[in-house]
Amino acid sequence: MSVAPRLAALIEQVLGGPPPIGLRAWDGSTAGPQDGPVLVVRHRRALRRLLFRPGELGVARAWVAGELDVEGDLYDALERMTDLVGARPFTLPAGRRAAIARELISLIGPVVPVPLPPPPEEVPRRTGALHSLRRDRAAISHHYDVGNDFYELVLGPSMVYSCAVFGTPDTTLEDAQAAKLDLICRKLGLREGQRLLDVGCGWGSMVLHAAREYGVRAVGITLSAEQAAYARERVAKEGLEDRVEIRVQDYRETADGPYDAISSIGMAEHVGAARYREYADRLLGLLRPGGRLLNHQIARRPLEDERTYRADPFIDAYVFPDGELAPVGRTVSLLERAGFEVRDAEALREHYALTLRHWVRNLEARWDEAVRLTSPGRARVWRLYMAASAQAFERGRIGVNQVLAVRPPAGGASVLPLRPRAWVERAA
Structure with a gap:
């Protein structure tokens, strides 16, 4: 047969x-x-x-x-x-x-089969304690240090690697990413002269937008040397060296607070359950009283027994080594236990599905170039992971949320507008 x-x-x-x-x-x-x-x-x-x-x-x-x-x-x-x-x-x-x-x-076939070695894009054997500084640097390097040209091809000119915010399904990816960055700035209540820390700054899009449009002094930190080099070039090109600093630095090594605001956009998935309270504690300590945190993070559905959670084997082996997703309720709870007052949570699940479909189209439209910039295996990893992730968001298997939290000032006085979600429209 x-x-x-x-x-x-x-x-x-x-x-x-x-x-x-x-x-x-x-x-x-x-x-x-x-x-x-x-x-x-x-x-x-x-x-x-x-x-x-x-x-x-x-x-x-x-x-x-x-x-x-x-x-x-x-x-x-x-x-x-x-x-x-x-x-x-x-x-x-x-x-x-x-x-x-x-x-x-x-x-x-007739020969007794033996296991094949995995394709070369798989994460090599990991060393060191889970979510130690050294191991986290290696994990970030595996995912992000694959060539800025490749990321430009996939992400487009915005160079934003997180969920965009679409006004309509027909909104362009660039407009949707700009809208997301501006929404975060408004939620953080940024004003000229304030200090902003962007944790996991990627290629610098958030700090550039905040400095250019809101006049803040911004520090962006990343563990990717390639990202940092690219971001510094962008800062210099826009003439913002006096207002924007890019560092290759872990959030656990950042100690030059207080900041007026902190953004963490698509970074907390790398923190890990065992380290999340430490993450929340450190960000709280870097904020001035009354300062705001915007935590933009992918979430999964809760399990009956959280001890049974296992990372997706394909994602862990090929995409985000040691990455972990948590239910949004657990994230909110840990932020509150650290001392934050959580003031708002906005779900953007459908927006991430749209974002990923744009990225897949970008990759498919320039497939031969993507293969040349990386390898056939790496390009195939990205096509599968992004398409499967888009479906996971569309079907509600995972979500993404922006959580706005405040470090309460002495006496607990309110530091937010009385009108709920007053940040939806930018002030004139």
Whole structure:
């Protein structure tokens, strides 16, 4: 029998139903529905990866290596494959598991299969304690130090790597990113002459916007040397060296408060559950009484038993090493325990889905250039991770929230306008 029908039969054993997506194998055979996206198994090595790593990580490794591909709508394909990728063959009866393994081995070939080394974009072996200074620097370098030209291609001229804020679905990405930065400035109540600390400043977009549009003196900190170099060039080009400083520095090493305001945009996901209270304590200590914190952070849904939480294996291995997501309730609780008064939380889940779809379009439109700037594997990692993330936001599996918190002044006097969300419109 040809390969694809045999693969379809295996999928039916795992799922208890027919394949949800069309299949085409390396021998040219097909199976399953052919009126939508098609999963292309380009090489039998993909099956070796699935044999030893069933589920998401095995599929991801085969994808990164170019042994699996999708023809047609990638978003539709990912939706159809959700149950298949998340299937747990080891929950099946032992006899059925053994039969599936034997069939996979027979498809792989006559030689006894052994595990393949993972594709080179996978995170190398990690050393040091989780979320130690040294290990966090290595994790950040893996994700961000892959070439500023590549990030320009994906992110566009704004060079903002976080959720934009769209006025309508037709708003351009650049306008939506500018709107997000300005919204944060308004929530922080920035005024000329104030000091702003941007934790995880990326390529400098937030500090540049705040200094240029609001006249603040801004410090941006990042652990990425490539980001810092790029941001400093932007600062010099705009002639803002007297108002903007970029440092390669961890938030745990920052000690030159007090600041009037702190922004943390898409950085707290790297902090980790074990360090989050320390993160909150340190930011509180860097703020003057009455100062504001804007914490912009991806959130996941809470679990019945939080001890069972595990990071997504593909994201952890290929995208954000040691990254951790927390429910928004836990984030708010820890900020309050540190001494912050949480004054506002705004959910922007749909906006991140739109943002990611823009990034995917940018990548696909200049695919050959992206491959040249990095590697085929790295480009494939990014396409899969961003498309899958867009779907996760669209389906409500994850969210993103802006939490505004204040370091209470002595006596607890109010430091915010009486009218709720007065920052929605910029003052004239």
